[in-house]
Amino acid sequence: MRIVSLHVDGLQQAVDKGLYTWLQGADADVIALQNLKAKEYQLSDDVLYPDGYNAYFFDAEADHYSGVAILTRDMPKAIMTGLAFSHCDLQGRYIQADFDHVSVGSILFPSVDEHNSLEDKLAFQQAFLEHLQKTRRKRREFIFCGNFEAAHKTVDIANWQDAQQSPGFLPEERAWFDQMFGPVGFVDAFREANFGENQFTWWPDADSARRNLNGWRKDYQICTPNVRQYVVDAKIDTNLQFGDHAAVMVEYEFDDE
Template sequence: MKIINLNVNGIMQAVDKGFLDWLSAQDADVVCVQDIQAKSYELPDEVYQPEGYEGYFFDAEQDHFSGVGIYCRRMPKAIMTGLGFELADREGRFMQADFDKVSVASFLMPSGENPAEKQLFMEQYLEFLRKLRRKRREYIICGTWNIAHKTIDLADWQSNQNSIGFSPEERAWMDQVFGPLGYIDTFREINRDADAYTFWPAGNDDRLRSEGWRVDYQVVGPNLQKAIKRAWIDDSVKFSNHAALVVEYDL
């Protein structure tokens, strides 16, 4: 099963830059998109239901803001939206597609422009992740977590130790996710290299200088550890200031 996640930073902007042609060439089973910044009912048919895919979206209440989507090759058994708390659900930050043995989720963490709000979100989301571990179903959570976990995940980490997205509190929160809760960072399970980034704050020009952050993840529970076969970042994708994360699973 080949799964891709990509923060498009506005899906219609990405379409104008070739997103649909790229999508048709991926031969992916599931493509999760974040920060669609559009109302799904306003999307043209070729964006909502591109050839070969079923599209599903969860919109933010606010116009031109946030929102997530999932493109599926095969129709899922069910689609579920929301995390059950207002801070997430009014901004369209989580949805999942349920298949026979696994659910694939598209997720967008707040960036942290309001640090107190992001901290509250993280506390509520951590409780959700705890409950998820008790379910019998396996989950693959794909998206922009907006935190670089380790120093290897950030080019200029020395200058950013108190920056939003790399603060001690945020990194400690990620330690809980990948520590006591038992979740696995699929990319780091396969690839330990430095200079592997998915986001460039100043835009695509930063890619030439490799001044990036790795804030986009595919996260799974320990039962899927052996199912992770390949993982790589496609930084040739330039529809936004994020790269695509691609992971192949033997499911």
């Protein structure tokens, strides 16, 4: 199962720039998209019905803001939207596709902006951590993909010395990752197969994003511990021009494939 995760910064504009053409070449089984910036009814038919995929959307209440989608080559057994806490659900930040033995989610964490304070972001992190704890009690595996709006370790950010007091790399945010990958037991799937440096997915200056190393790794695929043995490849496509984020691509070879 090849899974691609991408923060598109507006789905309609990304498709107009060739996103779906690129996805055909990527040969992904599941595509998790974030920050659609449009409600489903506002999207054109060529966006709603990508060739070869089933497309599912979850909108934010506000116009031109947030929203997530998941595209699947095979028909999922079920689609779930929201995480049962208002900060997530009213802002259209989570959608999940369930398959036989694994569920794949597309999630968009809030940034600190005119809609969300730092306290809102930290509360979202805590609520999601509690959701992760609940999933560990279920008899299925999970892969959560998306923009987590933060970097975990110093290797995940180029200018980490200067960013320690900036939202996205604050001590409490990094401690949250420690909890998720520690006691809660989730795994950074990307790092199971890719240990390289300069593996960034977002650049503060979009104009120089592909020309310098002023980057952060904000986009992740995390999985339950039993999935880690099936991760065989992971890479970041930094050549995309659909927004200021790069695509995260992870290959899972499950036994029943």
